[in-house]
Amino acid sequence: MIGASVPMSASGVIDRHPFVAKLIQSIQLDEADLAALSGLLSHKIVARKAKDIIVEGYEYKVLHVVESGYAIRYKLLHNGKRQIMNVIMPGDIIGFPACFYEHAVFSVTAIGEMNLHRVPLDDFADLCLARARIATALLWFAAREAAIYAEHIADAGRRAPIERLAHFILEMLTRLRAIGAAAEHSFVMPLSQEGIGDVIGLSGPHVNRMLAELKSEGLIATNGPEVTVLDRAALQILGEFHPSYLARAPIHRTKA
Amino acid sequence: MIGASVPMSASGVIDRHPFVAKLIQSIQLDEADLAALSGLLSHKIVARKAKDIIVEGYEYKVLHVVESGYAIRYKLLHNGKRQIMNVIMPGDIIGFPACFYEHAVFSVTAIGEMNLHRVPLDDFADLCLARARIATALLWFAAREAAIYAEHIADAGRRAPIERLAHFILEMLTRLRAIGAAAEHSFVMPLSQEGIGDVIGLSGPHVNRMLAELKSEGLIATNGPEVTVLDRAALQILGEFHPSYLARAPIHRTKA
DNA sequence: CGGCGGCTTGAGGTTGGTCAAGGCATGTGG
DNA sequence: CCACATGCCTTGACCAACCTCAAGCCGCCG
Numbered sequence: 111m112i113g114a115s116v117p118m119s120a121s122g123v124i125d126r127h128p129f130v131a132k133l134i135q136s137i138q139l140d141e142a143d144l145a146a147l148s149g150l151l152s153h154k155i156v157a158r159k160a161k162d163i164i165v166e167g168y169e170y171k172v173l174h175v176v177e178s179g180y181a182i183r184y185k186l187l188h189n190g191k192r193q194i195m196n197v198i199m200p201g202d203i204i205g206f207p208a209c210f211y212e213h214a215v216f217s218v219t220a221i222g223e224m225n226l227h228r229v230p231l232d233d234f235a236d237l238c239l240a241r242a243r244i245a246t247a248l249l250w251f252a253a254r255e256a257a258i259y260a261e262h263i264a265d266a267g268r269r270a271p272i273e274r275l276a277h278f279i280l281e282m283l284t285r286l287r288a289i290g291a292a293a294e295h296s297f298v299m300p301l302s303q304e305g306i307g308d309v310i311g312l313s314g315p316h317v318n319r320m321l322a323e324l325k326s327e328g329l330i331a332t333n334g335p336e337v338t339v340l341d342r343a344a345l346q347i348l349g350e351f352h353p354s355y356l357a358r359a360p361i362h363r364t365k366a
Numbered sequence: 367m368i369g370a371s372v373p374m375s376a377s378g379v380i381d382r383h384p385f386v387a388k389l390i391q392s393i394q395l396d397e398a399d400l401a402a403l404s405g406l407l408s409h410k411i412v413a414r415k416a417k418d419i420i421v422e423g424y425e426y427k428v429l430h431v432v433e434s435g436y437a438i439r440y441k442l443l444h445n446g447k448r449q450i451m452n453v454i455m456p457g458d459i460i461g462f463p464a465c466f467y468e469h470a471v472f473s474v475t476a477i478g479e480m481n482l483h484r485v486p487l488d489d490f491a492d493l494c495l496a497r498a499r500i501a502t503a504l505l506w507f508a509a510r511e512a513a514i515y516a517e518h519i520a521d522a523g524r525r526a527p528i529e530r531l532a533h534f535i536l537e538m539l540t541r542l543r544a545i546g547a548a549a550e551h552s553f554v555m556p557l558s559q560e561g562i563g564d565v566i567g568l569s570g571p572h573v574n575r576m577l578a579e580l581k582s583e584g585l586i587a588t589n590g591p592e593v594t595v596l597d598r599a600a601l602q603i604l605g606e607f608h609p610s611y612l613a614r615a616p617i618h619r620t621k622a
Numbered sequence: 623c624g625g626c627g628g629c630t631t632g633a634g635g636t637t638g639g640t641c642a643a644g645g646c647a648t649g650t651g652g
Numbered sequence: 653c654c655a656c657a658t659g660c661c662t663t664g665a666c667c668a669a670c671c672t673c674a675a676g677c678c679g680c681c682g
Contacts, residue, residue, distance in 0.1 A: 185516075185520050187520065187524055187525060187606060188606050189524075189525070189526065189529070191524040191525075192524070193519060193520040193523045193524040195516045195519055195520075207505075207508065207509035207512055208509065208512070208513060209509075210505075210506050210509045210510070210616040211513070211610065211611070211613065211616075212610075213610065215513055215516070215610070215611050216516065238502075238505075239498070239502075242495070242498075245501065245502075245505070246494075246495075246501075248505065249463075249466075249494075249501070249504065249505045249508060250466050252463065252505060252508040252509050252512060253463035253464065253465075253466045253508050254466070255512045256463055256464070256508060256511045256512040256515055257464060257467070257471055259512055259515035259516050259518075259519060260441075260451045260471070260472065260515050262515075262519045262523075263449060263451055263515060263518045263519055263522055264441050264443065264449040264451075266519055266522040266523035266567065267449045267518075267522035267523075267566070267567030268443055268445075268447040268448070268449040268564075268567060269443060269445070269447075270445065270669095271669085271670080273445070302627085302628060302629090303628075303629070303630095304628080308524075310523070311522065311523030311524060312670080312671090313670075313671055313672075314628090314629090315629095315630080315631080315632095315670090315671080315672085315673095316669095316670060316671075318629065318630060318631085319630095319631090319670095322630085334679095350443060350444050354467065354468075354469065354471070355467070355471050357467065360466040360467075527637090527638075558659085558660060558661085559660075559661070559662095560660080568638080568639090569638075569639055569640075570660090570661090571638090571639080571640085571641095571661095571662080571663080571664095572637095572638055572639070574661065574662060574663085575638090575662095575663090578662085578663095590647095
């Protein structure tokens with residue numbers, strides 16, 4: 111911890127980190143918690159565009175807490191296709207919750223430049239054991255991750271292409287707004303159309319056609335990579351989107 | 367706890383419960399842990415076939431630990447289709463890890479008769495806070511649940527129909543064997559062909575065609591609801607199935 | 623200026639859904 | 653004990669949806 115390039119022990123600095131902000135939204139932290147987190151997030155690194163952070167099948171012993179930038183968690187299949195499981199955003203932890211496995215089950219690649227904090231897996235485990243509140247919050251994050259994945263199963267398996275796209279756009283808007291990275295009705299899409307296809311299980315050209323349809327129906331507008339939601343109510347109905355599964359805080363328990 | 371119909375405090379009884387067996391496989395439990403679990407699992411109930419245990423959108427305050435029988439966790443979509451997220455087996459907890467949400471995000475229905483233990487959510491939360499080892503094991507279960515879901519995303523989104531079916535058959539065989547509910551190469555499929563279709567995102571008739579193809583290739587055989595894997599190696603390659611994501615134990619940590 | 627990545631559009635072919643009919647096993651009530 | 657209903661499996665024909673391949677375009681960056 112000594113010799114960290116960027117000292118972050120002052121709570122005025124650490125609690126502006128998106129990961130800490132996310133923790134605070136789901137559970138109350140005291141000074142000792144913040145100090146522990148501050149120590150954990152002392153080793154800052156930068157990942158350039160298209161940098162592989164985790165490669166499927168390999169062992170890994172470090173996690174990366176995202177401060178800024180985006181990454182994709184994906185799997186390459188032997189029929190040559192790619193399935194993107196999730197878009198990783200600031201405040202997320204790369205390698206969690208899959209870090210309980212000995213070998214990586216997915217690959218993670220940066221899209222665009224990222225600022226990360228490198229955290230040895232063992233330090234992370236120690237923190238959980240020492241700070242019950244943080245461990246509890248992480249159990250909640252893991253449950254939320256599972257809920258997001260389950261929603262993606264319904265998307266890929268049973269929704270019509272245009273419904274998947276509507277759902278995906280609203281999910282991105284909602285998640286980006288939660289971290290303060292989007293305006294009320296618009297956001298910058300970090301993925302190409304082919305990338306979107308790899309999330310929702312469509313080919314690139316078909317994503318393009320579905321986008322055109324949403325535009326012609328007046329539900330969205332685009333300007334380069336920027337997507338603007340023009341008719342949120344109609345999009346929600348079309349994509350059957352219920353934002354509750356993305357909630358930031360668990361239900362309140364009197365005893366917890 | 368007093369007045370429970372079936373006393374289970376003797377560890378010789380409690381540790382034969384599939385849920386406890388699953389816990390023991392991932393973490394070591396002491397006498398106090400077993401006693402706490404014994405108290406938790408004192409209220410036994412039976413669910414008949416097609417009984418709705420959780421209905422999407424409703425609040426729920428109890429979990430159900432499965433002792434025997436199967437259930438499906440699913441979502442009904444407004445286009446009339448059904449997506450099954452997961453098949454729930456003995457040792458699983460109905461309502462976990464989604465129990466952190468105030469309202470149910472999925473429905474759960476019994477297929478066939480089930481023996482369950484009713485556990486109030488608050489008692490469960492208290493157990494986690496009091497027994498750190500059990501809480502840690504549950505964090506691992508939540509992570510594993512997320513990994514299974516992620517595998518299903520790849521299935522539904524990017525694999526060819528016959529690959530999905532191969533993968534699903536191997537996943538069922540592996541999970542059933544882990545709880546001692548399957549022979550080495552065969553098991554009784556709890557779902558109808560239409561049900562299988564709702565898991566892997568195909569229509570009933572197409573599941574039938576794909577099953578016929580697997581049979582004609584000599585990879586599997588069926589006899590009523592019983593499925594026998596004849597060529598596991600070929601099926602694994604076809605379905606790109608790597609059993610590691612179903613591992614029962616987390617990686618070993620010296621400090622934990 | 624030239625190359626590259628991504629968007630857009632089109633034509634054509636396969637896949638897999640839908641609808642429908644028939645068969646078989648099981649279970650139930652008369 | 654038989655008649656009937658029910659649920660599931662099986663098969664076929666048809667057709668729309670979506671993928672693939674391909675070409676041209678634009679904007680950006682070296």
